[in-house]
Amino acid sequence: MQNLDIDLLRTFVAIAQRETFASAAEQVGRTQSAITQQMQRLEQEVGCVLFEKRGRQKTMTTDGSRLLAYAQRILALNDQAVQLARSRGAGEKVRIGSPHDVADSILPNMLRRLSKLSTELQMEINVGRSPFLMDALREGELDLVISTRYDEAFPGVKLRTSPMVWICAEDFTFNPGEPVPLVMADELSLFRKLSIAQLDAHGISWRTSFISPTLTGIKAAISAGLGVTARTTELLDANMRVLTEGDGLPRLPDVAFYLYVQPTCTSNILRELFESTERIATRFGPAFV
Structure with a gap:
């Protein structure tokens, strides 16, 4: 099955819209002789005469009118496909x-x-x-x-994979001999579960100092010096410091x-x-x- 040339169809539709070869040539940016050659090639592709002379003008034949309806639909679909491909999800x-x-x-x-x-x-x-x-x-x-x-x-x-560490305020005084004052989220928190599991596994006592359902609340409590939290290093800022094994706290697992x-x-x-x-x-x- 032969494929129709989109450029030829576009010129063909332009002729139908502008009604003359000369006017269509201006629209598509070609010379009139180039337009004539394009229509001759299109007639060879479809195997029928698309225009006939009437006086000094060329008018569309019945076959030409029949092809025009298909040409307009083909161009519309082509242009929609190109626009969609270029938009790459526009409006999505x-x-x-x-x-x-x-x-x-x-x-x-x-x-x-x-x-x-x-x-x-x-x-x-x-x-x-x-x-x-x-x-x-x-x-x-x-x-x-x-x-x-x-x-x-x-x-x-x-x-x-981020390292999870024990975090407290820069000026927080940590006493290894006392229960660790934990700043935590609620039971759904992965950080809460991992930190408590590590403390329990090493026999280190702890107490709940502050609970917040949001990271903003936890960060505020740490900054206020209310206790220690276990979080990835992304939480750290200039007013905080990390407690390590040297402070008597166990190493924490990494978080993915x-x-x-x-x-x-x-x-x-x-x-x-x-x-x-x-x-x-x-x-x-x-x-x-």
């Missing part, structure tokens, strides 16, 4: 979730990469706690999630951050981001993502 809305811990580090990098894939992408950002973000992903309320939770139910890739995509996600942009992230992590390791 994607919902992204990230924990507070990496909202200033991993998340901006992800958003930057997304913006390069599509400058017109609409991004809705949900910064919250990992267990709630995973619930939202499971319910289809988010399309892409960064999380500390490992979950085989979703396609995922490890983004980074994962990128998950909704299995039913239809966004080609998000799929491209996820797959490129997976390729980089597989080839070079999470530290290069």
Whole structure:
């Protein structure tokens, strides 16, 4: 089956719109003789006469009128396809979730990469706690999630492994002989579970000093000198310091951050981001993502 030349069809439609070869030549930026040669080639492709002379003018034949309707539809579909390909997700809305811990580090990098894939992408950002973000992903309320939770139910890739450390205020006085005053989140917190497990495993007593459901509250309590928290190094700022084994506290395990995509996600942009992230992590390791 022979394919029709899009350029020839575009000139053909221009002639129909402008009614003369000379006027159509101006529209498509060609000479009149070039227009005539194009129509001769189109007639050879379709195997019929498209124009006939009536006096000094050329008018469209019945076959030409029949082809015109198809030519207009072909051009419309072609132009729509080109526009869609160039837009790369223009107007598309994607919902992204990230924990507070990496909202200033991993998340901006992800958003930057997304913006390069599509400058017109609409991004809705949900910064919250990992267990709630995973619930939202499971319910289809988010399309892409960064999380500390490992979950085989979703396609995922490890983004980074961060050291978890004991953090307190710069001027906080830590007394190894007393129960460790813990600043924590509630029972859903991975950091709470890991820190208590390590203290219990080493026979170190502890007490609850402050509980907050948000990282903002935990950071405020630490800055106020209310106690010690176990968190990744992303929490540290100039007014805080790290307590180590030399202070009598046990070493804490590293925490991994994962990128998950909704299995039913239809966004080609998000799929491209996820797959490129997976390729980089597989080839070079999470530290290069």
